[in-house]
């Protein structure tokens with residue numbers, strides 16, 4: 001059984017007998033014992049592993065992780081504490097993302113001038129249940145062998161658990177396949193975004209004049225995506241996932257952005273595909289990231305499939321087939337576009353060098369492209385920032401074409 005350092009209970013001989021104060025109960029009945037951190041209580045999700053060595057706060061606030069429990073393979077989670085600035089979700093009031101955190105070591109003490117809070121207190125304040133003392137290497141190996149299991153994560157400081165009830169609850173959890181989790185994370189209202197990237201000494205900035213207007217459909221958007229548009233002189237209007245094509249066209253966008261987000265892309269098809277198809281008919285420049293990439297692919301008739309172990313990390317090699325260049329990227333997805341289902345007008349542009357899965361498409365007859373990875377790099381390497389410039393260049397080219405057409 002795993003080593004725990006939890007409640008300091010002593011038996012009659014005076015020996016410390018650690019009582020597990022948290023459990024991770026997998027759907028197959030496996031019970032992993034550890035010490036609770038963060039919020040008390042229990043929550044449920046699909047367990048994935050994330051190999052990123054930096055950026056746990058951005059990961060823990062990425063709405064794409066709704067419905068999932070993250071096992072971090074890096075051993076120093078907590079080392080830079082937490083702050084108010086690195087939150088990625090738009091929805092500050094609640095934890096609309098990850099359902100739980102699994103660590104091997106205790107939370108590392110923070111050592112960063114930007115830290116305002118210890119990770120443990122921050123997790124509790126956001127209602128995120130966590131467990132430490134887990135053999136994360138063994139859990140990662142299990143996920144590699146058997147795929148991402150459903151689980152219940154439970155934290156009770158007095159160690160009082162009804163293990164049979166937890167096993168039953170874990171076994172009864174629905175598969176992530178078929179789950180539409182966008183309604184739980186999308187914004188309720190339309191809003192404007194003008195914040196630009198963080199600079200040492202200045203913090204976040206504000207956009208000056210605007211060159212282009214981007215309408216971003218919020219399926220669970222991350223802040224840094226919006227900042228990278230603002231950095232490039234774009235006025236950004238964020239609209240809820242329920243916005244119609246007519247609502248979006250009424251805003252007169254120069255380009256449309258399809259955001260990242262949680263859950264099974266195919267389960268959103270009833271509302272995402274008709275809107276995206278209608279926008280594609282208008283030949284508006286369109287750019288999608290992650291869930292947005294999967295939705296653009298669905299809109300042109302391709303299929304998505306559930307992956308065995310998914311891709312979650314900040315160190316994944318992806319090749320841009322249009323230039324031949326390899327970029328190291330941030331990844332977070334459990335579904336993938338089936339390249340064999342791509343129609344003739346969708347060209348594969350990016351491919352994962354880990355497993356060969358599809359990582360990007362561009363349409364040949366419409367100015368639209370999308371990628372599976374996270375070019376916003378928050379967290380992660382900045383190799384893929386060029387995709388935002390590629391999108392701006394696409395908007396410019398379309399404007400030049402329209403201007404060249406004789407009236």
Ligand SMILES: NC(=O)CC[C@H](N)C(=O)O
Pocket residue numbers: 064259260261262263264265289290291292332333334335336
């Ligand atoms: N980051 C994302 O947008 C994730 C997309 C989708 N929910 C998946 O798991 O594949």
